Amino acid sequence: MSAPKLKAPRGTFDILGEQALAREALEARAGALLGAAGYERIETPVFESTDLFARGVGESTDIVSKEMFSFEDGSGRSYTLRPEGTAPTCRAYIEHGMHKRRQPVKLWYLSSFFRRERPQDGRYREFWQVGAEAIGSADPAVDAESITLLATLLTQMGVREVRLRLSSLGSPEARGEYRERLQAYLRANEEALSAEVRARIDLNPLRAFDTDHPGTREVMKSAPLLLDHLEQDDLEHFAEVRGMLDDAGLLYEVDPTLVRGLDYYTRTLFEFTSDALGAQSGVAGGGRYDRLVEQLGGPATPGMGWAAGIERILLAGEAQHFAPAPIELFVALGEDGEAARRAAFALLVEARSAGLAAQMELGGRSLKGQLGQASALGARYVAIVGAGETALRDMQGGGQQTVPRDTVVHAVLRSHHEI
RNA sequence: GUGGGCGUAGCUCAGUCGGUAGAGCUCCUGGUUGUGGUCCAGGCGGUCGGGGGUUCGAGUCCCCUCGCUCACCCCA
Numbered sequence: 001m002s003a004p005k006l007k008a009p010r011g012t013f014d015i016l017g018e019q020a021l022a023r024e025a026l027e028a029r030a031g032a033l034l035g036a037a038g039y040e041r042i043e044t045p046v047f048e049s050t051d052l053f054a055r056g057v058g059e060s061t062d063i064v065s066k067e068m069f070s071f072e073d074g075s076g077r078s079y080t081l082r083p084e085g086t087a088p089t090c091r092a093y094i095e096h097g098m099h100k101r102r103q104p105v106k107l108w109y110l111s112s113f114f115r116r117e118r119p120q121d122g123r124y125r126e127f128w129q130v131g132a133e134a135i136g137s138a139d140p141a142v143d144a145e146s147i148t149l150l151a152t153l154l155t156q157m158g159v160r161e162v163r164l165r166l167s168s169l170g171s172p173e174a175r176g177e178y179r180e181r182l183q184a185y186l187r188a189n190e191e192a193l194s195a196e197v198r199a200r201i202d203l204n205p206l207r208a209f210d211t212d213h214p215g216t217r218e219v220m221k222s223a224p225l226l227l228d229h230l231e232q233d234d235l236e237h238f239a240e241v242r243g244m245l246d247d248a249g250l251l252y253e254v255d256p257t258l259v260r261g262l263d264y265y266t267r268t269l270f271e272f273t274s275d276a277l278g279a280q281s282g283v284a285g286g287g288r289y290d291r292l293v294e295q296l297g298g299p300a301t302p303g304m305g306w307a308a309g310i311e312r313i314l315l316a317g318e319a320q321h322f323a324p325a326p327i328e329l330f331v332a333l334g335e336d337g338e339a340a341r342r343a344a345f346a347l348l349v350e351a352r353s354a355g356l357a358a359q360m361e362l363g364g365r366s367l368k369g370q371l372g373q374a375s376a377l378g379a380r381y382v383a384i385v386g387a388g389e390t391a392l393r394d395m396q397g398g399g400q401q402t403v404p405r406d407t408v409v410h411a412v413l414r415s416h417h418e419i
Numbered sequence: 420g421u422g423g424g425c426g427u428a429g430c431u432c433a434g435u436c437g438g439u440a441g442a443g444c445u446c447c448u449g450g451u452u453g454u455g456g457u458c459c460a461g462g463c464g465g466u467c468g469g470g471g472g473u474u475c476g477a478g479u480c481c482c483c484u485c486g487c488u489c490a491c492c493c494c495a
Contacts, residue, residue: 005468010486062493066420084495113495118420120488122495129495196492212491261494271494282494309495334453366448371455384454395455 011117011125021322022314023128027110029156030130037149039108039132044088046112050078056087056296058263060204067115069125081114085131086264086289086305087296093135094298103136110310122280122312130313131286133305135293140237142304143268143288144244150284150306151250154272158318159283161275164250167258168238169269170230172291178229179205189219209257220257227256234267241268264289268304274316283316284308326378329412331360331385332370339387347383347390347408354409356416381415383408 008014015023031041050070057064069081082088089107092098098105110130117123132149134142147164154162169175182205190198194213201208209220230238245252258269269287277283286306293301329351331344344360351358359377361370367384374382374395384391385405392408393400403411
């Protein structure tokens with residue numbers, strides 16, 4: 001019996017080649033954009049106490065109730081592979097006493113997250129998100145800045161057919177009150193609702209707005225809307241955020257039925273989708289979470305943030321070709337044997353010390369094969385090293401001459417500067 | 420988690436009525452008594468996702484399973 005073939009686990013993938021280069025480019029863009037806006041990079045542990053997500057994200061959410069990869073260490077403690085980035089970031093904010101720093105504290109991350117969902121294109125069990133969190137200020141300008149930065153990032157990444165939907169959830173109190181009102185309304189019309197919606201009346205009545213079920217849709221047409229039940233200061237906050245987005249020239253659609261599957265959101269809530277994607281059309285989402293830090297045991301501290309899916313940005317982005325940077329010198333072996341190989345290696349080391357992007361033949365190829373290799377690497381020059389002689393070949397002009405080996409690096413550097 | 424489609428070399432795929440596998444690309448070698456991106460020739464490479472079953476015989480039919488994918492769901 002032979003061992004079964006080893007494969008990457010379901011819903012996971014290796015990142016190679018052009019994918020790796022595309023992601024590097026995205027990370028560089030995000031770093032430049034967010035760094036210039038005062039966001040500091042943060043990386044939190046891949047796993048955290050299960051309790052962090054249970055308390056932060058919410059027990060009744062899909063994420064916590066059925067999608068977490070949890071495990072116990074030897075001592076009976078329960079840990080969970082992070083399913084999202086906001087709760088860990090807030091945990092770090094509290095743990096490092098960041099409320100003592102100048103507020104708001106702005107943090108960004110690019111990391112992988114884990115949810116046990118059924119995979120399909122654009123939805124993976126290990127997926128990557130770039131996220132930004134601004135913690136410590138309730139100023140509506142924080143919301144507007146945060147959303148604007150995200151819009152800029154998506155534009156820079158060439159994400160096609162983007163739409164922004166915006167809403168406000170208000171305070172937890174108003175939301176709670178509204179929630180009860182909505183539940184009462186749903187119960188009063190229960191017989192017309194779909195089974196799934198009916199089953200979720202207690203857990204998450206807001207879901208009822210997100211349905212294709214005809215009967216439910218009919219009922220929801222005249223259902224009470226959260227936006228009509230917000231408190232005055234929440235309405236003002238929302239209006240101010242909208243005003244600033246208008247001034248920034250951002251197009252958006254106010255959608256009072258917008259729902260997020262995480263419990264911590266308050267006030268501003270938004271989602272970017274791309275019609276270039278299939279069912280997994282959400283590219284980025286976020287909002288304000290003014291009670292989360294306190295809920296996790298820190299001082300009462302408002303927060304605002306978002307996360308964008310790397311795979312979805314790339315899927316919805318304009319097709320771009322990435323190629324590794326060409327090298328400047330390829331050191332080929334002009335003859336077999338240790339003497340030539342050692343001379344070649346010494347030249348390689350010398351070239352790199354001089355700052356050249358250089359590679360040498362490592363594959364045992366014929367000279368024809370070596371030149372093909374050099375060509376594929378985009379090498380400008382090839383040094384063909386023998387135990388005695390060394391030839392320097394210009395791969396663009398095609399010229400070649402025998403030169404003293406210790407002048408090769410100098411010659412390449414000089415032509416490099418002339419270009 | 421539910422339902423549908425698909426799963427043959429590293430990649431893209433062909434495989435007729437069941438008769439134990441092919442092409443192109445890639446890679447390597449040769450044509451050039453060692454000198455690249457074209458061309459020509461050759462070569463490496465597959466327990467046909469995995470496991471059972473039917474059959475004299477299964478890549479082809481049946482069942483199970485794993486994976487991908489589409490929709491639902493959910494979300495980034």
